[in-house]
Amino acid sequence: MTWGLFTTWILPGLWVTVQVTIFSAALAFAVSLAIGTLRTSRWWIVRFLSGAYFEIFRGTSALVMLFWFAFAFPLMFGYQLVPMWAGVLALGLTYGAYGSEIVRGALAAVPxxxxxxxxxxxxxxxxxxxxxxxxxxxxxxxxxxxxxAIELLKGTALVSVISVSDLAFAGNVIRLSTGDNAPVYTLLLVMYFILAFAITRGMRVVERQAKKGIGQEPERVPLFRKRGAGSPGAAGDTRAMGGVNA
Known part of the structure; x- marks a missing residue:
C-alpha cells in the first residue's frame, strides 16, 4: 500500500470513523440516561413504554436497523437520510438501549x-x-x-455497507484495487485498537474524577503484580490451594 493510498483513503476514513463514533456515542449516552431513568419511574405506564423501547432495540439487529434507516425509512416517511446520519441513528439508538440498562442498574444500586x-x-x-x-x-x-463505547466503535464498521467511507470502507477499496489483503487489514486492526485504547484512557480519567466527586479514592491497579504473599498463587495463600497447607 502506497503513501498516496493512505492519505487518500485511510486518513479520510479515519476521520469519518471518529465522527460516527462521537455522534453515535453522544446520541447513545442521551438515550441511555433518558430511558434508564424512565425505567425507574414510579408510574407503570412510563416503565412500560421505556421498557418496550429497551426490549425492541435490544432484540433487533444493529445491521438490519442500519438498513431500515437507510432504505426503509425514506419509503415510509418520504425523507432520505444522509448515509452517515442513518448510521449514527441506527447505532446511537441501538447502543443507547444497552446503555439504559447500565443506567437503570446503577440507579437501582443506590442505597x-x-x-x-x-x-x-x-x-x-x-x-x-x-x-x-x-x-x-x-x-x-x-x-x-x-x-x-468500545463496542460502539467497533460497530461503526457496519456503516461501510451503506457506502459510508469509514475505515472499513476505505480498507476494502484499497484491498480491491491493490490485492494487499494482509497489510491493509492489519493496518485497520491497529488503527481500531489505537482508537479503543484512547477511549479507555479517557474514560479512566472520567472514572477517577467521578469517584473523587463523591469522596472515593480511585483504585490504582498496577499493570504487573509481583508474586508475593498477597497473590492467589503465593505459597502461603491457602485459599488458592483449596485451603490445604503444604
Missing part, C-alpha cells in the same frame, strides 16, 4: 437510605435524582459505559 434522606429533606423526585441518586450512581456507570 434506599439515601433516597429516604432526600425525601426527609423534602426534595422533589427530580431533585433527588440530580442531587442524591445520580452523583452516587455515576461512578458505577463509567466502567460499563467504557466497554459499551
Amino acid at each position: 434506599v437510605a439515601q433516597r429516604e434522606a432526600g425525601i426527609a429533606l423534602s426534595f422533589t423526585p427530580m431533585q433527588r435524582l440530580r442531587r442524591v441518586e445520580f452523583p452516587q450512581a455515576w461512578p458505577e456507570m463509567v466502567a460499563p459505559l467504557n466497554a459499551l
